[in-house]
Each structure stands twice: as C-alpha cells, then as structure tokens.
Amino acid sequence: MPLRTTLDLVFALHNISPELASHGWYFCPHTPHLPIPQLLPESDSHCILLRCPLLYRFSRNSHGMPLRASFFQVVRQPIMPFTGHSQRQAVTLTQDGAIAYLLCGVTTEPILASVRHLIVAGVRLVLTGSARQDMGGIGMRIAQIAPLYEAVPPKLYGGTERVVYALTEELVRRGHDVTLFATADSQTSARLVPMAEAGLRLSGIKDPLAYHIAMLEAVYEQADQFDIIHSHVDYFTFPFARSVTTPTVTTLHGRLDLPETRRVLARFPEQRLVSISYSQRLPVADLPLNWQATVYNGIRLEHFPFRPEPDDPPYLAFIGRISPEKGPTIAIEVARRVGLPLKIGAKIDPADRDWAEEHFLPLLDTPGVEYLGEVDERQKAELLGGALALLFPINWPEPFGLAMTEAMACGTPVIAFPGGSVEEVVRDGVTGFICRSHTVEEMVEAVRRVEQIDRAACRRHVEQHFSAQAMADGYEAVYERVLAGERVLTRANGHASIADLVRPTRTISLATGHTTSAAQRGQIERNGKMAATAEAQP
Numbered sequence: 001m002p003l004r005t006t007l008d009l010v011f012a013l014h015n016i017s018p019e020l021a022s023h024g025w026y027f028c029p030h031t032p033h034l035p036i037p038q039l040l041p042e043s044d045s046h047c048i049l050l051r052c053p054l055l056y057r058f059s060r061n062s063h064g065m066p067l068r069a070s071f072f073q074v075v076r077q078p079i080m081p082f083t084g085h086s087q088r089q090a091v092t093l094t095q096d097g098a099i100a101y102l103l104c105g106v107t108t109e110p111i112l113a114s115v116r117h118l119i120v121a122g123v124r125l126v127l128t129g130s131a132r133q134d135m136g137g138i139g140m141r142i143a144q145i146a147p148l149y150e151a152v153p154p155k156l157y158g159g160t161e162r163v164v165y166a167l168t169e170e171l172v173r174r175g176h177d178v179t180l181f182a183t184a185d186s187q188t189s190a191r192l193v194p195m196a197e198a199g200l201r202l203s204g205i206k207d208p209l210a211y212h213i214a215m216l217e218a219v220y221e222q223a224d225q226f227d228i229i230h231s232h233v234d235y236f237t238f239p240f241a242r243s244v245t246t247p248t249v250t251t252l253h254g255r256l257d258l259p260e261t262r263r264v265l266a267r268f269p270e271q272r273l274v275s276i277s278y279s280q281r282l283p284v285a286d287l288p289l290n291w292q293a294t295v296y297n298g299i300r301l302e303h304f305p306f307r308p309e310p311d312d313p314p315y316l317a318f319i320g321r322i323s324p325e326k327g328p329t330i331a332i333e334v335a336r337r338v339g340l341p342l343k344i345g346a347k348i349d350p351a352d353r354d355w356a357e358e359h360f361l362p363l364l365d366t367p368g369v370e371y372l373g374e375v376d377e378r379q380k381a382e383l384l385g386g387a388l389a390l391l392f393p394i395n396w397p398e399p400f401g402l403a404m405t406e407a408m409a410c411g412t413p414v415i416a417f418p419g420g421s422v423e424e425v426v427r428d429g430v431t432g433f434i435c436r437s438h439t440v441e442e443m444v445e446a447v448r449r450v451e452q453i454d455r456a457a458c459r460r461h462v463e464q465h466f467s468a469q470a471m472a473d474g475y476e477a478v479y480e481r482v483l484a485g486e487r488v489l490t491r492a493n494g495h496a497s498i499a500d501l502v503r504p505t506r507t508i509s510l511a512t513g514h515t516t517s518a519a520q521r522g523q524i525e526r527n528g529k530m531a532a533t534a535e536a537q538p
Contacts, residue, residue, distance in 0.1 A: 298471025
C-alpha cells in the first residue's frame with residue numbers, strides 16, 4: 001500500500017511487527033512520558049521508535065546503554081532538500097512519488113544498515129554527479145576488490161588495477177562510501193584495506209593465488225558492511241559470493257575464449273557479470289550467464305594530456321606487453337618499411353621470455369627501434385602523446401585494449417588489426433585505421449595516411465566514451481539496478497513484509513529527469529558493428 005502520511009507508516013510498521021521481531025527488530029510508538037531505556041528490549045534487538053514526524057532507530061551499546069543510531073524525517077513532497085542534521089542524507093521515493101524519506105544521521109555503520117535493510121529496501125534514489133552534491137547525498141557503500149598483482153594505481157604495467165583506480169576515485173568524488181581491498185602501497189581517496197604489502201608481481205611472490213583467496217575470505221567476512229561488492233578478480237569471487245546476501249557484481253577483465261574459463265562460468269550461471277566490451281561475450285554467448293551490462297573501461301583524462309601535434313621528427317609507438325599475440329615484431333617491420341623510428345614501451349613476462357629472446361630481442365638491432373622497457377604512466381603519456389600513431393597489430397581476441405584509449409586521449413591515432421574490442425574502441429577513418437587484411441602492407445599504407453586523422457577527434461571520442469566519468473556512470477547504473485532488485489525481509493507467517501510496503505521503482509536522475517537506466521544504456525551501447533550483435537545476447 002502507498003505510504004502517504006506518517007500515520008500510514010505507523011500502521012504499516014505495526015502490521016509487520018511480528019516479522020520485524022523475527023529479524024531482531026522491535027517497534028514501539030514513542031510515549032513522551034516513558035524513558036527511552038524502558039522502551040528498549042533487554043535483548044540485543046534493535047528498536048524502531050516513532051515520534052511524529054521522526055522515526056528513530058535505537059540499539060544498546062556494549063554497556064547496555066541505548067544508542068540513537070539514525071533517524072528518518074517524513075516529508076510530504078516527493079523531493080525536498082533537508083538542511084538540518086546535514087552531515088549525511090539520501091533521498092528515496094515510493095513508486096507513486098507520494099512521499100519521500102530523507103534519511104539523516106552521523107557517519108556510523110548502523111545508519112545505512114537501518115535504512116537499506118529495513119524501510120526503503122529497493123527504492124532508493126541514487127543521486128548522481130552534481131545532483132548528489134547539491135542534495136548532500138550519501139551514495140552507496142561499495143567494496144572494490146582489486147587484483148593484488150600490482151598496486152592501485154600500478155607503478156608500471158597493470159591495466160586492470162589502473163581501471164580500478166580510475167573507477168574508485170570517481171565513485172568517491174561522487175559521494176559514495178568506497179572501501180578498496182588492494183595492496184598496502186596503493187594510493188586512493190577511498191578507505192584502503194591492505195591485503196598484501198606490495199604488488200605481488202614486482203615482489204616476486206611465488207603463490208599469488210593464496211593472497212587472493214585470503215583477501216576474498218576477509219572481504220566476505222564483512223560483507224554485511226556493504227550495499228554491494230564489486231569484484232575485479234574474475235571467477236575467484238564466485239564461491240564466496242554465494243555464501244552471503246550482499247550482492248556481488250564481477251567485472252570480467254580477461255579473455256573468455258578458453259575452454260577452462262567456459263567450464264567455470266557454466267558452473268556459476270547466477271553470478272552477476274559485467275563485460276568490458278560486447279565482443280568479449282561472444283565466445284560464451286551460448287552459456288546462460290547473468291550479464292548485467294557492458295561497461296567500457298575508462299581512464300583519467302588528466303593523466304593523458306592532449307597533444308595537438310606529434311613530435312618532430314615523427315615516430316611510431318608500441319605499448320603494452322611483449323608477446324606473440326600483441327604483435328611487437330609486426331610493429332617493427334611496419335616501422336622499418338615506412339622508414340620511421342619506433343619507440344617500444346612494454347614489459348616481458350616470464351611466460352613470454354623464451355619467445356622474446358628468440359623473436360623480439362634480436363630485432364632491437366633494427367635501425368630506429370628503441371626499446372624503453374616497462375614504462376610508468378607519466379612516461380607512457382609522453383611516449384603516446386608525441387607519437388604519430390600507435391601501432392596495435394594484435395592477433396588475439398582483445399578484451400578491451402586500454403592502450404588504444406590512452407593513445408587517443410593524447411590525440412594519437414591508432415592503427416590496428418581487427419580482433420576483440422578493436423572495432424568498438426577505434427572508429428575506422430575517424431580515430432585511426434583498422435587494417436582488416438591483417439597484413440603488414442595494409443598497416444604500412446595506413447601509416448602513410450595517418451596524418452588525415454584529426455587528433456582533436458581522437459580526444460573527443462575518449463572524452464565521450466572512455467573517460468572515468470563515463471565508466472562510473474555505467475557502473476552506477478549497474479549498482480542501482482542490482483540494489484533495486486534486492487529484498488532483505490521477505491513474507492513470513494502470513495504477515496505483510498517490508499517488500500509489500502515499498503515496491504521496486506525505476507531509478508530517477510535528479511540531474512536529467514530521465515530514468516537513469518535508459519541514460520546509461522545510451523552511453524554504453526554505441527559505435528561498432530559488435531554492438532548490434534551483442535544486444536541479442538543474454
């Protein structure tokens with residue numbers, strides 16, 4: 001039933017009081033002449049106390065004394081800024097918009113627990129961007145689980161950790177309460193929970209999986225402290241996610257075409273998944289997976305300043321990892337044929353060392369080829385910004401390819417072989433060239449035409465589709481959609497449940513006036529032939 005007045009709320013709470021008691025809650029309308037301690041149950045139950053127009057939540061501390069953890073103010077308008085007790089507040093709407101609750105309180109753990117797990121489960125209005133700041137919104141309690149191979153952000157190579165950094169910083173900026181599980185040497189504006197002393201790859205740790213399993217156990221021990229858990233460690237999370245009620249969203253950052261990966265995914269069809277490109281899903285399109293969205297990786301644009309002109313004399317660039325599927329030997333041959341220097345900033349993994357010693361390192365004697373080794377983000381921005389073009393001659397289903405967006409952010413066009421996400425990230429003829437024949441000859445011809453590309457168009461393309469802001473928009477929409485489907489209290493013993501009091505509602509953006517889900521779909525379904533194909537996927 002719709003809650004239109006404070007009295008409606010009293011009756012609704014009274015009707016479900018048996019169910020509340022079964023979950024450790026105690027409801028009592030306030031009697032001014034009765035002291036608060038006498039209203040509280042002697043057990044560890046929480047107490048909901050109504051004194052029109054305020055709704056309080058109490059519990060006892062370790063000494064048995066009552067604590068006022070938070071309160072609600074009931075208002076008559078759908079949206080009304082509230083200035084009193086403005087340390088933290090959020091807005092929620094019932095479906096018909098007849099009433100709104102402004103939830104206020106001090107920054108202690110019980111606040112959001114009492115709010116989200118009781119009265120307004122499923123109908124929170126999540127404020128985005130400037131609207132949240134204008135309303136003083138508290139946002140969501142989000143756990144971000146980062147891989148431990150590198151620090152966040154990585155000191156050198158590390159695409160996934162760099163993405164986690166950009167997302168975490170943007171979510172914090174928007175007012176969310178973010179906890180980052182990562183290495184102790186990570187740098188973040190969020191609350192950092194260290195899970196390893198430093199990045200495992202550079203530390204020489206022999207069993208990195210052990211650290212990740214220990215981290216996941218630590219995260220899920222405190223799962224009830226979060227509204228949502230966002231994992232970036234792939235399928236390691238799945239068994240843990242099954243053991244708690246807090247929803248988990250897992251972004252799959254790697255390739256999905258390996259039979260071993262299919263085997264795991266098929267065993268966990270209920271897990272909420274996010275892909276980083278539409279093409280990434282294609283190898284497992286026949287599996288009944290629970291895809292929530294495709295959200296493209298984003299970068300912090302301020303770390304990759306725009307360069308309207310390349311260096312003079314010009315050079316070509318190759319960034320990433322020295323391995324056969326990345327095509328560094330092809331890049332060297334292209335540069336040799338067009339007579340331009342090639343600067344290579346890339347790491348050599350132990351697994352690729354033998355191949356590199358046989359096929360790559362001997363080519364470093366080629367005139368004009370300069371191998372810089374593994375570069376940090378500042379060096380990478382300088383290398384990409386000064387380049388005439390980034391060569392990206394891959395031979396594998398690239399899940400995303402962060403180097404392409406970093407190059408275009410600097411204004412540098414990308415010349416690539418098709419594969420995986422390339423056709424979603426690069427606009428052929430606008431931000432670079434896609435050499436569909438997979439030949440050195442076509443890539444050589446593309447280099448000769450690359451000055452036709454408008455470097456400013458490359459920058460605009462990244463600003464619109466691959467910025468940290470665009471990525472955070474996409475993930476906020478995913479979080480909202482997942483939380484809107486969650487119910488903490490269910491029907492029991494024939495009594496009405498909390499779910500009957502507040503129905504799921506569409507999410508409304510105060511900034512635009514449109515449904516957020518529609519807005520976000522428009523931002524993550526865009527250029528590339530793969531988008532139309534992937535829309536038909538589950």
